């Protein structure tokens with residue numbers, strides 16, 4: 001780790017996002033000029049002007065489920081191979097950055113799980129910032145040890161890891177719904193919801209997309225405080241979409257005009273109807289186009305584009 005990185009380090013357990021230089025996997029806090037930047041270190045002198053209305057491309061993925069054993073598989077799906085294909089596709093035309101909505105690790109968030117994730121990440125897409133949310137199969141301590149330098153701005157909520165990102169025409173807020181490792185249900189908790197409410201009331205009117213791991217249905221294994229979250233954000237018009245994983249199902253729905261985007265898993269599915277892969281997002285000020293890239297599973301919907309206009313202010 002370079003001296004500069006040491007010097008710039010915020011508190012090492014305060015972030016989720018990080019950026020890795022391609023050569024040698026050196027962790028850096030300095031994304032390329034024009035790339036997504038965290039709000040604290042943003043430097044207007046190094047940021048290229050972005051013409052209004054020009055879409056910005058991002059890669060969204062979820063549930064990579066990488067194990068320490070690269071041959072680990074489930075229902076005939078090999079998460080390591082699927083992530084390798086996913087990163088190769090992303091690397092062929094690098095987006096601004098990457099967001100992963102949790103379950104990076106196979107089951108219990110082992111050190112070797114995260115090592116394998118980084119082994120695939122660094123040489124392929126490590127030039128771009130990547131922002132990671134925790135899922136119920138991640139382990140907070142091991143995760144933060146593995147991804148210890150931030151590109152996003154960490155937010156202080158005790159025991160939760162929250163990052164905000166200036167993503168061009170939108171602001172991303174990565175929330176932390178990990179409750180107990182290897183238990184299915186998730187929880188944001190009151191402190192995080194209170195933080196979110198304050199944050200949303202005080203940030204400017206740029207469209208906000210919230211990211212977290214857990215899905216929102218009324219089941220014991222999903223986000224337990226989903227109704228409270230939805231009540232909180234519904235009146236705040238700048239919140240345009242929620243993006244999450246967990247179900248290993250690719251689905252779009254809506255809550256009173258707020259888009260609910262359930263990303264497919266990368267690693268494996270629970271049934272043969274579902275695609276496995278990632279979603280390329282073309283973000284503009286008034287909405288986004290979501291393009292499925294299926295690398296495994298049901299590939300019938302590969303390349304399907306779903307346009308989503310944002311609700312009005």
Ligand SMILES: [Zn+2]
Nearest residue numbers: 063103246248
């Ligand atoms: Zn999962």
